[in-house]
Amino acid sequence: MIDVVKGGIGDEPYDPRGIMGQTVRRKRTKFGPATRSRLAQRDGEKCAYCGKGVSVDRATIDHVVPLKMGGDNDTGNLVLACSRCNGKKGSMDARSYVRLSIDRGEHVSGWLARKIERDDTA
Numbered sequence: 001m002i003d004v005v006k007g008g009i010g011d012e013p014y015d016p017r018g019i020m021g022q023t024v025r026r027k028r029t030k031f032g033p034a035t036r037s038r039l040a041q042r043d044g045e046k047c048a049y050c051g052k053g054v055s056v057d058r059a060t061i062d063h064v065v066p067l068k069m070g071g072d073n074d075t076g077n078l079v080l081a082c083s084r085c086n087g088k089k090g091s092m093d094a095r096s097y098v099r100l101s102i103d104r105g106e107h108v109s110g111w112l113a114r115k116i117e118r119d120d121t122a
């Protein structure tokens with residue numbers, strides 16, 4: 001009897017608390033097209049922050065929790081973002097970036113931004 005471990009990316013919901021608790025550090029790696037398409041399959045070809053459509057080959061991969069803050073290169077810590085949002089986010093973690101954007105009255109309606117907003121007001 002062989003146990004089949006489901007490795008589907010859709011089975012890994014984004015959990016900021018779990019990610020925040022991680023202290024493992026890994027080297028920065030280059031993400032290949034496979035990682036992009038897995039993320040696109042999970043989240044759609046959309047920027048996680050502003051919600052604008054981004055094609056898989058043009059999307060940037062963003063760390064929800066930056067490596068410097070203890071985030072890792074697991075797909076659970078990765079989202080697709082447009083280069084504009086990724087550039088603005090810089091080395092902030094996702095929650096700080098979304099909060100800052102909301103404070104500035106900027107339009108953030110990507111799935112991750114909405115999730116963070118929901119979690120914060122819950």
Ligand SMILES: [Zn+2]
Nearest residue numbers: 047050082085
């Ligand atoms: Zn964006």
